[in-house]
Amino acid sequence: MGIEHSKILARQEVAQGTMAFHLAKPAGFEFRPGQAFEILLPGASSEASQEERGHAFSIVSAPHENELMFATRMRDSVYKRALGALPVGAELDIDGPFGSLTLHKNTARAGVLIAGGIGITPFMSMLRNAATQRSPQDLLLLYSNRRPEDAAFISELQALAKVHPKFRLKATMTDMAHSSESWSGDAQKIDSAWVQQAIDGLAHPIFYVAGPPAMVAAMQQILVAAGIDEDDVRSEEFYGY
Incomplete structure (x- = not known):
């Protein structure tokens, strides 16, 4: 779908050292359960590496939900420190969705x-x-x-x-x-x-x-x-x- 604009609506600790981020869902954003997106941080230096500017995360929320969610271990990396410092309301960009780890369509098979x-x-x-x-x-x-x-x-x-x-x-x-x-x-x-x-x-x-x-x-x-x-x-x- 290309790059979409979003913002952080809320955050919560879902396990020790693991944070979930709730994001505004861009209009028309569609995905299949199991897919991922890349979260691009705002204001990243032009000299920053790709790993410092963006990171891929699986989408935790289901397609019918009104917001998007991802969760991550808050490791001590340049990207994770910058992500953790963003306040609620901060804007960021979403690139996606992508990925093929989705359930098979034959529901007769478990x-x-x-x-x-x-x-x-x-x-x-x-x-x-x-x-x-x-x-x-x-x-x-x-x-x-x-x-x-x-x-x-x-x-x-x-x-x-x-x-x-x-x-x-x-x-x-x-x-x-x-x-x-x-x-x-x-x-x-x-x-x-x-x-x-x-x-x-x-x-x-x-x-x-x-x-x-x-x-x-x-x-x-x-x-x-x-x-x-x-x-x-x-x-x-x-x-x-």
Whole structure:
């Protein structure tokens, strides 16, 4: 669609060190759940690198929502420091949407979404959209974090699993020894046996993996070990988070 003008409407911490930004939605801005856009900062120096002026983020909001949202780990980089310093009301530019990590159209086949940390963002749009549309497609989210404090949108996901009967959440926390919160769910790293047990009974699922490059590579190996056909696995690596 090209570059659109927007502004920050609000911000909120959605996990420890992770901030969500709510943006004004430009008129006519359309996207598919799972797609991304680039956020271009205002007033960037002409000498700044592309990485300092813009960054790609998955769109967290669903297409029917009246605003746009993205979320990111607030790392100590030039871009993240500048983004974090922007006040509510600050103007910025949006370039997009783009990306092909979108759900398959055959709703008779289940979708298994596998997220590590901030990799949850494209799946939030998919799940919000599926719940609103009352999609008949079976969706399973396998969501791994170190601690509940690190798990962005975990409360919303738990609520979605209660209201949308075709969505099931299976979350695991791998470092509860360093958590100050309670957790009654799984506390192991994802392995092939855990995946096989989780997907039991799903109809011909297609798998979607999103997260840091090392996590995506490890998950691809785990899925192969679980007997998943590589043609049924789609992935997106998140750099710079």
